[in-house]
Amino acid sequence: MQAVLDAVAEPRRRAILTLVRDRELAAGAIAAQFPDVARPTVSQHLRVLRDAGLVVERRVGTSRLYRTRPEGFAEVREFLEGFWENRLQTLKAEAERDQRIRDDRARRQ
Incomplete structure (x- = not known):
C-alpha cells in the first residue's frame, strides 16, 4: 500500500494516471x-507507477503503451472505504432513529 500512496503523492503522476x-x-x-x-x-x-502496480505497460514494436490498472488501487481503496462504511452506518442509524421519532409523533397526533 505504501508504494501506491507514494506514487500518487506526486501531482504529475496523478496527472499521468488521469x-x-x-x-x-x-x-x-x-x-x-x-x-x-x-x-x-x-x-x-x-516506472514508479508501473512498479507500484498502478499502470500496465505493453510493448508494441519499439513503443511502450500505458494504461491505468484500477485493481492496483484495491488495497488503498479498501482501507479508505473502511472509513466511509463506518460513517455511512452511523448516518443510517441516525436516519432510522429520526424516522422512528417522527413516526412516534405522528401516531400521537
Whole structure:
C-alpha cells in the first residue's frame, strides 16, 4: 500500500494516471502532455507507477503503451472505504432513529 500512496503523492503522476485512465497511450504521447518536463523524467514517473502496480505497460514494436490498472488501487481503496462504511452506518442509524421519532409523533397526533 505504501508504494501506491507514494506514487500518487506526486501531482504529475496523478496527472499521468488521469491521462491513461480511459485509454492506452504511448509514452511519447504522455510525455508530450508535459512540455516543461524532460522525457526521461516522465519515463521515471511511469516506472514508479508501473512498479507500484498502478499502470500496465505493453510493448508494441519499439513503443511502450500505458494504461491505468484500477485493481492496483484495491488495497488503498479498501482501507479508505473502511472509513466511509463506518460513517455511512452511523448516518443510517441516525436516519432510522429520526424516522422512528417522527413516526412516534405522528401516531400521537
